[in-house]
Amino acid sequence: METGVHPARQPGCHPAHNPRGKPKRPTGRTDGPSRKIEVRALAEELGATLIRAVRRDADDELASVGTGHGPVTISWYAFALEYLDMRWPQIAAKTRNETNAALCAITQVMLRDVRGRPNDELLRRALRDWAFVLPRPEPHAAPPDVRLALRWVARTSRPLTDLMDPAVMRAVMQALRLKQDGTVAAPETQRHKRMTFVNAVRYAIEQGMLDSDPIANINWRIAKTAKRVDPRVVANPAQVRSLLCAVSYVGSYRRARGRRLVGLFAGMYYAGLRPEEAVAVTLPDCVLPAEGWGRVILHVTRTQAGKKWTDTGQLHDERGLKGRPPGETRPVPLPPGLVAIWRESIQTFGTASDGRLFFNERGGILAFSTYDTVWHEARQLGLPSDLVNTPLAARPYDLRHSALSTWLNAGVDPAEVAERAGNSVEVLMTKYAKCLYGRAAIANHRIQALLDEYD
Known part of the structure; x- marks a missing residue:
């Protein structure tokens, strides 16, 4: 039944019935600590959502x-x-x-x-x-x-x-x-x-990510690297023989830390091999006659790089020859003395499972730290005290420098030396120009002879 009273005129619904002129709060909501807890929880939830969104954006x-x-x-x-x-x-x-x-x-x-x-x-x-x-x-x-x-x-x-x-x-x-x-x-x-x-x-x-070269406008120079071999590192044949003998005395006889590496160092000197070439030499690639010169066919290197950087997860990276297309080979003659050393090494220690001539005690590929440590101990034993602290043959690689310098001073055609060493003639002559003692003496003799003709 209609009362005749409009809803807006019901008691409590007109501002006149609210002294402060504010609408009443809906039922079920209260002020006080519980309200503050709800706001804090909502803020924490929103903050966590924002953090998750930022992290998702960073991940993306x-x-x-x-x-x-x-x-x-x-x-x-x-x-x-x-x-x-x-x-x-x-x-x-x-x-x-x-x-x-x-x-x-x-x-x-x-x-x-x-x-x-x-x-x-x-x-x-x-x-x-x-x-x-x-x-x-x-x-x-x-x-x-x-x-x-x-x-x-x-x-x-x-x-x-x-x-x-x-x-x-x-x-x-x-x-x-x-x-x-x-x-x-x-x-x-x-x-x-x-x-x-x-x-x-x-x-x-x-790829169109930059419109021009930003380096072109920067004036920046890098100090030149030393490309020539220091003559002080070059050992003569007598010094090398003394050092190779000293290598055989490094470590105990049973473990043979040094004895098993004599052939490795001898290959760097008598054949001019790089260390990564020497550690990769295998018996099937060698011709080692009982007498006379032998030969090794180089076609692979074992460069130590670290497990993180190789495709196989191994310490060494198997690659082709330095500066040559994959699959190319390089024949290197072996003098009789080196052939004898390698034959003795094979007779004493055998070969690794893959035919490598030089390996560690477990048959693995030789690490740089292994043969570098032996070499430094050998220098202490094989060099006079006044030469131990000099640059003479300070690194195993210096054996190769000594080899190439010896060949050039012996009068071997530079083209032949470059072929055996795996270098170009230009690089060879640039690197070893300061080590050509024999050629300087010959030049001096010829100059003096010319001057004597006018006396």
Whole structure:
């Protein structure tokens, strides 16, 4: 039944019935501590959602490197990951190591100064061991601090186009000059890092990510590397014989740490082999007659690079000959004295399972640290005290330098020496010009003879 009273005129619904002129609160809601708890819980939930969204965005930025085309500007870090994916299969294991070091140095410069920066040690470890290696480790396998560091890097990396700023470019070039401890790196190390950066910039230009070369406008020079062999490292035949004898006395007779390496060092001297060539020599590739000259056919090297950088996960990278197309061979004559040393080594120690003449106690490929340690101990035994602290044959590689210098001074045709050594004649004569004592004496004699004709 209608009462004749409009709902808006019901008691309590007109402002006149509310002294403060405010509408009443709906039932079921109260003021006080419980209300504050609800607001705090809602804020915490919203904050957690925001953090998750930021992390998802960072993960997406880390995983997606983009194409570099169009209006989207790719970050340096994302570009570096893409460049590494392209470059990695094309380069040797040692070059992968050098590329990794260069990208790590550049990336640390290309980070904005944003709060939350990880310490330098963590940044280097995250970039070197997790970001710039292939196959790239799964993100969940990384330690939490590494994951957070890489997210921070992906979020704060400068755009690739910032390289067009001369100030940024100069900072990058300066970083390539230095080692981790802040000291100036060797010229050869600087050159390798700079070449990595140059190749990366060229790739960015090729892919349309940069319009021009940002390096062209920077006046920057790297100190020249020493290409000539220091004559002080060259040992004469008598000194080498003394050193090889001393090698056989290193370590106990039973373990034969030194005795099993005599043939390795002898190959570096008498055949001019590089260390990575000598450790890879196999019996099927050798001709070792009982008398006279022998021969070895070189076609593979075992360069020590590190398990992280090789495709096989082994310490050594199996490659072709240095500076030659894959599959090419190089025959090297073996003098009778070397043939006798190798025959004795095979008779005493046998060969490795794959036919290698020189191997460690477990039959594995010889590591640099193994034969380098033996060589330094042998120098203490085989050299006079006044020569121990000199550069004379300070490294195993100096045996090869001594060999090539001896051949040239013996009057062997440089073209023949270059063929045996696996060098070009130009490189050979440039490197060993200061070591040609015999030729200098011959030249002096001829000059003096000419002068005597006018006396």
